Amino acid sequence: MKVAIVHDWLPFMGGAENVIINMHEVFPDAPIYTSMCNKMNLCKTLQDADIRTTHLQKTTKKQLNHRKLFPFMPTAMESINLNGYDVVISSSTSVGKSVITGPDTLHICYCNTPMRYAWEQRHNYIGPLVGKGSFKNKMISYFMTFMRVWDYASSARVDVFVGNSVNVARRIHKHYRRDAYVIHCPVRMSMFHISPEDGDYYLCVSRLQEYKGIELAVKACTRENLPLYVIGTGPMRDKLEAMAGPTVKFLGYVQNDELIDYYAKCKALIFPGVEDFGITPLEAQACGRPVIALGKGGILETIIENETGVFFNEATPEALIDAIHRFEKLKFDKEKLRAHAMEFDESVFRDRLKRFVEEQYAIFKSRQLEGITVYK
Template sequence: MKTALIHDWLPFMGGAERVLTNFLELYPNSPVYTTICNRERLDGPLKDADIRVSSLQKGKKNIENHRKLFPFMPTAMENFDLNEYDVVLSSSSSVAKGVITNPNTMHMCYCHSPMRYGWEFSYEYASKMAGGSKIKNKVLGYFLSGMRLWDNVSADRVDYFIANSENVARRIWKHYRRESVVIHPPVRCGLFKPSEVDEDYFLILSRLQEYKRIDVAIEAFNKSGLPLVIIGDGPDRDKLEKMANSNVKFLGRQPDEVIKDYYAKCRGFIFPGEEDFGITPLEAQASGRPVVAYAKGGALETVIADVTGVFFEEQTEESLNKAIKRFETMNFDKNEIRKHAEKFDESIFKSKIDTYVNKCYMEFKEEKHWEVIRGE
């Protein structure tokens, strides 16, 4: 079974890249096709993987702002020749699922999310990108309409969908009218360990982008005066640093050794955004630490109310601070929190993926998919 792996882009390591790493560990001889790659910013098996980039890289060593290339990415994906492969496994939150395969190749898509900026989150993205310009907003509206058409058409190229959460499975059905199985993303439980040291700070680990709603957390901690450590970088960092008081500390991007130490010793992990799944709350729980999470999206599938964390109902300073005050009156069991996270361990993830890929490939070879198409 000759396999190829497809990924939207590889500018740096993140949750989706950890999924791709697990795919590569399952299928170590598989090449990785992607639009752009900053290899120096990758780690683990991806560092030395056979990564094949599109023409968008144009010989450049690094691409600092891959988002500006987005209008050209659908075509870049369609230009990859994948005819030699028996199985194509795409890891997609955007364009990766749009690769073209022949009728003898099974295409399975692990969907982190239907294209966020194409569907229900498009209004937020368009408003930010337009910067208040009515003309730009109108032009972006036409562009995003075109992207929705392509996104919907490209979904039909996938033979089997895997959703990373029940939340994403509902969105796949809503936007593509396709069924999917749910296999939650992997947590590196072996990396994170509980600590007996309890330090007096709350923690955020996140890409600093608008939809992550780090601003809500900063407003809440500005008012409460409690210490907050923020690890991560992104386009909103300058704006967020300017609005933060001295009790909020920004550390930027940090290596795993530093991150796991901060996870293990924090009072609790703050998760203020609505994510399709969200791996960081589970990393915190693998470290034995409870989570204060916004009660929407994937967090509802990974945090157990009053056992491994607490929820807040509205993305406001008042709602978050109310939840933190309740959090401070509660006692949490580190071992119980850790055991919950272990249900999402990467060993379980890889076993489920391998089993499902083999099952579907056998069906595909036996042409059961043709029976469905013919209505037999």
């Protein structure tokens, strides 16, 4: 079985890139096709991999901005020659699933999310990026109308969809009218550990963007004079610092070892946004720490209420404060928290992915002539 892996782009490391690492470990001989790549920003595993880029990769000597290349991505991905492969696995949040394959090739799309900025979350992305009411905003809106048509049309090129969560599978069905399997996103649990030390602070780990909801945590902890550490950078930092009280500290970017230490000693991770899946809550649980989360989106699949965390149902500081008060009356078992997180370990993902691809390829081969009638 000859396999190829496809990804939207590889500008830097992130959650989607961790998925690619795991796919590469399952199928080490499979080349990785992508629109563009900043190899100097990738981990050694991907630097050593067979990565093949499109005509958009005009240089390897300077950083390429994938956002500026986005209008050219559809034609770039469609230009990739995937003839001769038995199975193509696309890992897609955007254009990866649009590659063209022949009738002898099974195309499985592992969808981290349908294109967020083209569908229901477009207002969260476009407005803050270019400003409300601007000419640029209107032009991008027209472009996104085209992208939605193209995105829906390109979804028909996929033979089998897999969502990284039930939440994403529901969005696949909504936007593409396709059923999807679910294989939960892999998390590298071996990086994290339980600490015997207990800190007195709450923790947020996130990009500081408006839709992440960090404002809720800052306001709630400021009102209650609760210590909160905020790890991450982004365009909202100045605004968040302006509204924060003296108990809220912004730590910016921290190295992995430091991050793990903050996870392992916090009272709880506060997760106030809505995510397709949400990796940081599982990282906190892998360190034996519970999560206080807005009860919407992918988090509903990774938190057990009152066992590994506490939910609040409205995106308001008052609802979060109430959840914190409820949380402080509960006790959590660190070992049970870590055991729950291990159910999402990357080793589980790799085993499920390998079995799934083999099963789906066997089904695909057995159905090659379905729907075809030779008329005599």
